[in-house]
Amino acid sequence: MTEANTQARVAINDVAPRDGLQIESRFVPTQEKIRLIDALSRTGLAKIEATSFTSPKAIPSLRDAEEVMRGIERVSGVDYVVLVPNEKGAERALACGVDEINLVLSASDSHGRANLRMTAEQSLERFANILEITKGSGVFVNASISTAFGCPFEGEVPFKRVLSITEKLLALGVQGISLCDTTGMANPRQVADLCRETLSRWPWLPVTIHLHNTRGMGLANALVAWQNGITRFDASLGGLGGCPYAPGATGNVCSEDLVHMFEQMGVGTGVDLDRLIAAAELLPAMIGHDVPGQVVKAGTSDRRYPLPETANG
16 A cells, blocks of 8 residues: 555545436335435435436436435535436425536437437537526536447547537536446546546546446446546445446446445545445345445455364364
């Protein structure tokens, strides 16, 4: 462990209550959602993406957004984030006193039409109206660029396309950017190149990386993102989630696995891993199936076992 690593810090935003639960076939009762968010709030996470203020018809599993936001116990030092798709959603979010609004658009117009029924340019036009609504509220506005590393319909998305969209978002007044591997198509070289290029152009910009583990490269991509200057990471408790409009893209990078990796490297997360694992243990009963996270099953690498009796013979 190097001296540099012992002083390094990263911030984790858990997106399970929104990104994770939005595609579950079983509706998780409001009080269970509140219980989950309250458990996450006590782990030391920097942010929690709690819900989405979208149409109940579009995402019925998150139809209780107001009740969730008004029912949780807010912990000082934790920012509560919500996804907002339109102007009405922004007004609903502001009425609940959220800390951060997350806007979403796709770098790929094909994915944008499938997911949002909008191209990137149409999304940008809508964002201008949303930013007008949030003006003076003190709420931080982040924009997530989906399919930044590849589209399941179009294939490769050129970096210059992602950088151009970032430039337009900043011109509108967006304060932070998330680079999203929505479909789990990214590889470490791609991630390193785009993260490095983005931070070299806008070194002051809060850049978050949002990774999926669809093809088993989530932690490898997170590691190389950190090695190239990224200190903000989205992750999902238990590895829940996936985009319903990205075929096969199941599972975000798992929060407890990501925290475990960084902590074992000597990179501080501020997260109590034992509490995070305890929160992950709530999930199977809550959603009705097992979760893909590994550390919750195997325990941390510090775990020790008694020597088998046969070894003493």
